[in-house]
Amino acid sequence: MLPVFGHLNPDTDAIASALVYAHLLSRQGTPAQAYRLGELNFETPFVLQKAGVEVPPLLPALDAGTAVALVDHNERAQSAPNLADLQVTHVVDHHKLGDLSTMQPAFLRFEPVGCTATLLLKLHREARLSVERADATLMLSAVLSDTLHFRSPTTTPDDREAVAFLAPIARVRDVMAYALEMFAAKSDLGDTPAAELLRMDYKVFAFGDPALAQRWGLGMIETTNPAYVFGRQAELLAAMRAAKAADGLDGVLLGVVDILNGTNRMLVPGESEAQVVQAAFAAPTVDGVADLGDRISRKKQIVPALEQHFEAQV
């Protein structure tokens, strides 16, 4: 069974795409099994329950040389700990190509669309395979989640078409109401410890000259209830400082995205981060918060601006 998995700190797309791709590969003659690389956020259980699908198991340790399929990521820092020793045979992803290499020619499908599931739908249609209801629910939810129901600037016409195609199969009549239900589930953060909130959708990136690489932790909280998050601002800033020290990072930032308004107010834990945020985004930090306006996409807006800032430093 070919293991199929998405990135660490999985979001709905990472989990849904692993499940759908494992099923597709199995139908196409390559028996495959979906795994996850961490705990679910608060949105994904809602989606799995709607789809009637079990939570995939945690990825076990894999022997060197094991063949694996990746979805929704390709960089080693976001993958299985020994990815460099595994044999990557398949990747479906919508991120920039990072430090992946393969031992043999492989199946790679990358397109600059809003969601990996949009590409998985294309794979079904190109193979002239019907889409089953559970898969449709998973893919529909992933597209709505990754694009924040088309509010994200990463949204493409292909993502909109995917939703229009999938909603009837998933028997979701009111897509807007369904998306709001999903986002409400995601926003119901309860008494989750601040350190966990920070890590829920968190990735480490290396910027600038590899020799002097700046390593930054970039978290995002996408919520319909930003007031709740800012009510816990002091705790979150403390958790960010702790993560920075524990992981030996050069900076940590946490974007708090108001899904419904499409705006991002970023938590900035220290003076050095504030200087970078000012330089990269021309956004001043006041009382630990920088207003990034409509820059809500880590992939398309936050990471490229930081990359450009640190490249210019070299």
Next chain:
Amino acid sequence: MLPVFGHLNPDTDAIASALVYAHLLSRQGTPAQAYRLGELNFETPFVLQKAGVEVPPLLPALDAGTAVALVDHNERAQSAPNLADLQVTHVVDHHKLGDLSTMQPAFLRFEPVGCTATLLLKLHREARLSVERADATLMLSAVLSDTLHFRSPTTTPDDREAVAFLAPIARVRDVMAYALEMFAAKSDLGDTPAAELLRMDYKVFAFGDPALAQRWGLGMIETTNPAYVFGRQAELLAAMRAAKAADGLDGVLLGVVDILNGTNRMLVPGESEAQVVQAAFAAPTVDGVADLGDRISRKKQIVPALEQHFEAQV
């Protein structure tokens, strides 16, 4: 105009795929122009003449940040000299993924098939675009060339289907006769200097631990007339030794593939190469020649065996 190009020392697939992909991208709304990264071999002019298509121009120097599309390769050592500074937006390839990375999410289409043109045909069919006669001739020729008319172990059912689909559009009634004509053109090496023969289909690979990387030059001559090549054995061995010294390589090998019999007798210029060939292929070198039997694919047989040999050395 998006520049589209294949690898250095271009073969028929590198040229044909650049032309076909540039045309496809243009039809899909991204104006594109094919280029080449070196002189043509003796097969490609025959193919271009059959297709009624001009030789693409040499790639000019490109400014840093220029968007480019790659076909039939992805490694820096086989590409434009400043590839690391260019913005790769599209890649269609059937080789293993090497040291490529992209600045932004890109279109990547890799599959382990026998020829890049097989993937380009898929792209036409997925987009429901008709295939024009000139493009069909180019793709048909590329598939026949890269798979040695299905003799290469890299051949897949997709390549066979591509030929069956394309031949009627290209108005090639007798595919076998056409392939033989192509291979005869390729084999008509005339009085080409030995140094040029060596470089005609030649790639440099790095094997083993990057810190102690072994850099080897691996040439291939695919011919229906191996007797002609072995008639020039002394000259070729001298050219290989000169290339090794000039490029500071750890070894140079030249496979001489008898297309019609599907066999490979390799020129081995020195004792150190002979030891590696013995260890990696269990093939003794006698009078500068090692018989590799039916191991005719550099991509699928020669490179992996050398990779495995040097990995085991670490």
